[in-house]
Amino acid sequence: MTTATRARPWREQSTLLATTLSLLATTGITTVLGLAFWWVAAHLIPVSEVGYGAAAISAMTLVGTFGMAGLNTTLIAHLARRPHEADGLLTAALCTTATISAGLGAGFWLVAGVLAPRIAPYLHSGPEAALFIGGSAITGAALVLDEALLGMIGGRPQLWRNTGFAVAKLVALAALAVLWHDRLGTPILAAWAAGTAVSLVPVALLLHRRGIRLFARPKWRALSHIGRTSVTNTWLNSGLQVPVLAVPILVTGILAGANGGAYYVASTVLTVAVMLPYHFTTGLYAVSAADPRGLAVKLRMTLRICLLGGLIGVPVVIICAHPVLRLFGAQYAARATIPLQLMIVGYFGSVLKNHYVALCRISGNISRAAVFATVALVVRLGATITGALTGGLIGVSLALLVVMTAEGLYATPAVMAALRKGDPREGVLLPADPHPAGPSYPPG
Numbered sequence: 001m002t003t004a005t006r007a008r009p010w011r012e013q014s015t016l017l018a019t020t021l022s023l024l025a026t027t028g029i030t031t032v033l034g035l036a037f038w039w040v041a042a043h044l045i046p047v048s049e050v051g052y053g054a055a056a057i058s059a060m061t062l063v064g065t066f067g068m069a070g071l072n073t074t075l076i077a078h079l080a081r082r083p084h085e086a087d088g089l090l091t092a093a094l095c096t097t098a099t100i101s102a103g104l105g106a107g108f109w110l111v112a113g114v115l116a117p118r119i120a121p122y123l124h125s126g127p128e129a130a131l132f133i134g135g136s137a138i139t140g141a142a143l144v145l146d147e148a149l150l151g152m153i154g155g156r157p158q159l160w161r162n163t164g165f166a167v168a169k170l171v172a173l174a175a176l177a178v179l180w181h182d183r184l185g186t187p188i189l190a191a192w193a194a195g196t197a198v199s200l201v202p203v204a205l206l207l208h209r210r211g212i213r214l215f216a217r218p219k220w221r222a223l224s225h226i227g228r229t230s231v232t233n234t235w236l237n238s239g240l241q242v243p244v245l246a247v248p249i250l251v252t253g254i255l256a257g258a259n260g261g262a263y264y265v266a267s268t269v270l271t272v273a274v275m276l277p278y279h280f281t282t283g284l285y286a287v288s289a290a291d292p293r294g295l296a297v298k299l300r301m302t303l304r305i306c307l308l309g310g311l312i313g314v315p316v317v318i319i320c321a322h323p324v325l326r327l328f329g330a331q332y333a334a335r336a337t338i339p340l341q342l343m344i345v346g347y348f349g350s351v352l353k354n355h356y357v358a359l360c361r362i363s364g365n366i367s368r369a370a371v372f373a374t375v376a377l378v379v380r381l382g383a384t385i386t387g388a389l390t391g392g393l394i395g396v397s398l399a400l401l402v403v404m405t406a407e408g409l410y411a412t413p414a415v416m417a418a419l420r421k422g423d424p425r426e427g428v429l430l431p432a433d434p435h436p437a438g439p440s441y442p443p444g
Contacts, residue, residue, distance in 0.1 A: 029159070031272045033166035037173060038265055041188055042328040044177040051260030053188025055252040056123070058264075060132055060189070062245040063108055064139030067101025070234035073361070074226050075148035076285070086212050088219030090148060094141045095218055101140030105133040128186055135193030142196050145203060147282075161203040169195025236366055239373025240357065243380040250381070251396060254388040262335035263393055265328050269321075270343050273313055277306040277351040281358035295362065296419055299355065303415070306351045317344045339397035346401045349408025356411030359418050376407055 252260025387399030
């Protein structure tokens with residue numbers, strides 16, 4: 001074996017680690033500032049208003065997720081193989097996503113804010129509607145930008161954007177909470193939308209320094225050529241994303257704003273914990289999209305790190321749940337400590353689920369993964385509603401724990417088969433879809 005041959009596996013794993021560490025750095029920075037955002041909100045705004053604001057943010061992010069039309073994950077693999085097409089293609093993707101997201105935001109406002117105002121009382125007037133629609137457009141474009149360049153230049157653009165986002169929304173919230181008093185949490189929504197808009201500036205500057213023009217002339221024909229892949233990605237991404245974003249909306253609608261606010265803060269802490277397997281599987285896909293050779297070695301490494309992180313992190317979260325939530329206020333600790341302790345145990349199911357989805361994407365087999373995600377979506381939403389009606393927040397968290405565990409058990413055989421055989425197609429899906437896609441967003 002030559003020196004170059006021996007060095008290749010290390011180079012491949014070092015690329016995986018570099019991409020993942022960049023994503024983890026993003027999470028570290030945004031976690032601290034994100035928790036500061038909700039700490040400020042909890043201390044300046046009543047808990048019921050926090051619940052409505054959190055539900056509005058979840059709805060806006062949900063709209064932006066549908067508005068992406070799968071372009072975020074499609075572009076990861078496409079630009080990894082054809083980096084010269086970034087100029088123009090990226091611009092066309094961002095314009096398309098913003099337009100679709102704005103249209104969907106208007107539709108959501110019409111249905112939930114006008115025709116059925118009890119569903120979304122936080123969209124009760126014209127300014128809130130305009131803010132929601134504009135924020136949806138910006139959110140969709142930002143989510144595409146976060147992931148599109150991972151396979152080409154790594155996670156640095158995402159680090160810059162999310163750091164700018166975390167700082168900008170925190171500053172905006174501190175100002176708006178003092179100047180804008182609204183019983184339905186509108187300052188939270190406004191701060192979130194403003195922070196998203198400001199966060200695009202640093203990443204545009206970074207890309208300009210790297211010779212990538214974020215606002216080049218759109219290449220609509222190039223975008224149309226990857227449309228089929230985007231359709232498949234949209235189905236899968238929606239199945240993965242909808243339950244994560246819809247649950248806070250359901251909890252707020254069924255159990256009122258105070259419980260919704262407490263649940264959202266607890267779920268934010270949970271999301272921080274499950275970001276470890278999410279980022280490692282994102283990195284696994286990003287470095288394997290163009291060349292899946294050596295997958296078993298990389299898969300074994302990511303599984304070991306994620307499972308070890310859970311063995312350490314899950315007990316820490318269980319022990320620290322009450323004091324951490326107490327930082328936000330006594331109501332948050334009283335309502336959400338047990339729900340957080342229950343939900344964090346589902347971390348291990350999340351590890352297996354994220355790896356299963358990544359393997360499906362690497363192999364190019366999206367359809368069965370999309371079916372899995374769709375079934376999980378229906379089960380998760382049904383379990384949430386049932387748990388809320390029968391057991392309040394504790395019922396919701398217990399139902400989610402059961403669903404997360406079941407998802408992990410379903411994924412286990414395919415993950416074990418890929419470890420044994422080293423081929424993402426073995427034990428996962430055959431025949432392969434010729435159009436591979438990207439990672440899930442967010443974890444859950």
